[in-house]
Amino acid sequence: MSKESKxxxxxxxxxxxxxxxxxxxxxxxxxxxxxxxxLVALAVVSVLIGGVPQVLGILRxxxxxxxxxSVAATSLDSLKKWIHRxxxxxxxxxxxxxxxxxxxxxxxxxxxxxxxxxxPPLQLFGRVLGSAGETQRFGDVTHRRLQRVGGGVQYxxxxxxxxxxxxGL
Amino acid sequence: MAEFNTLVGFFxxxxxxxxxxxxxxxxxxxxxxxxxxxxxxxxxxxxRERFDRFLGDYMDFxxxxxxxxxxxxxxTFAYYFDxxxxxxxxxxxxx
Numbered sequence: 001m002s003k004e005s006k007x008x009x010x011x012x013x014x015x016x017x018x019x020x021x022x023x024x025x026x027x028x029x030x031x032x033x034x035x036x037x038x039l040v041a042l043a044v045v046s047v048l049i050g051g052v053p054q055v056l057g058i059l060r061x062x063x064x065x066x067x068x069x070s071v072a073a074t075s076l077d078s079l080k081k082w083i084h085r086x087x088x089x090x091x092x093x094x095x096x097x098x099x100x101x102x103x104x105x106x107x108x109x110x111x112x113x114x115x116x117x118x119x120p121p122l123q124l125f126g127r128v129l130g131s132a133g134e135t136q137r138f139g140d141v142t143h144r145r146l147q148r149v150g151g152g153v154q155y156x157x158x159x160x161x162x163x164x165x166x167x168g169l
Numbered sequence: 170m171a172e173f174n175t176l177v178g179f180f181x182x183x184x185x186x187x188x189x190x191x192x193x194x195x196x197x198x199x200x201x202x203x204x205x206x207x208x209x210x211x212x213x214x215x216x217r218e219r220f221d222r223f224l225g226d227y228m229d230f231x232x233x234x235x236x237x238x239x240x241x242x243x244x245t246f247a248y249y250f251d252x253x254x255x256x257x258x259x260x261x262x263x264x
Contacts, residue, residue, distance in 0.1 A: 083173060098184065098213075106192070107203075122184055
């Protein structure tokens with residue numbers, strides 16, 4: 001007999017059979033008040049005992065859910081740290097990022113020179129990551145913004161293709 | 170997680186790797202002069218080292234991640250990113 005069916009038999013006995021038998025017996029023991037009250041108490045206690053596994057199950061599920069929430073919160077914190085670290089490489093503000101080296105120093109902030117390198121506009125990455133670290137729903141925000149980055153990447157792919165036709169830049 | 174991986178992948182594939190493939194070999198002479206004058210080589214090398222370390226750590230983090238914690242599986246290629254290659258050649262500053 002499985003654990004599940006054992007439990008249902010236990011619940012069936014404690015919550016249905018015993019209370020019904022006790023109720024029937026009460027009708028035969030109405031003259032003896034003490035015995036009748038004892039039977040009522042037996043029915044009530046039986047129903048309560050039958051509910052114990054359900055209560056334990058609810059408590060166990062609640063404990064597991066809290067544990068899962070705690071693990072999820074820890075993972076989110078960990079992911080935020082990685083987002084923050086990546087932002088250090090992909091932002092357009094710091095002077096030690098690749099964008100700064102290429103656009104500000106190599107291209108002297110000249111957009112035409114930057115375009116000749118056939119690279120995607122890096123500001124897109126900075127914008128995607130801009131507020132990502134502050135939001136709980138990074139996925140939703142990033143998904144929308146990635147669609148915009150996708151446009152930029154398509155642009156860069158076209159530029160890459162043109163590389164074969166403009167050798168040596 | 171998947172969205173962030175996509176973002177990192179885009180950055181590696183379409184920005185950082187192409188930069189290290191093109192600079193300095195495929196620069197125009199004018200830009201090559203700027204490259205030498207501004208002494209960008211050490212900065213690019215330094216950036217590559219930092220970024221490569223980040224990618225290595227992040228890939229280790231992804232590999233060690235418990236798949237049960239993810240709402241959706243990441244897929245095989247989500248654990249690998251293009252790492253920028255070392256700069257092609259050392260350009261003579263006299264050029």
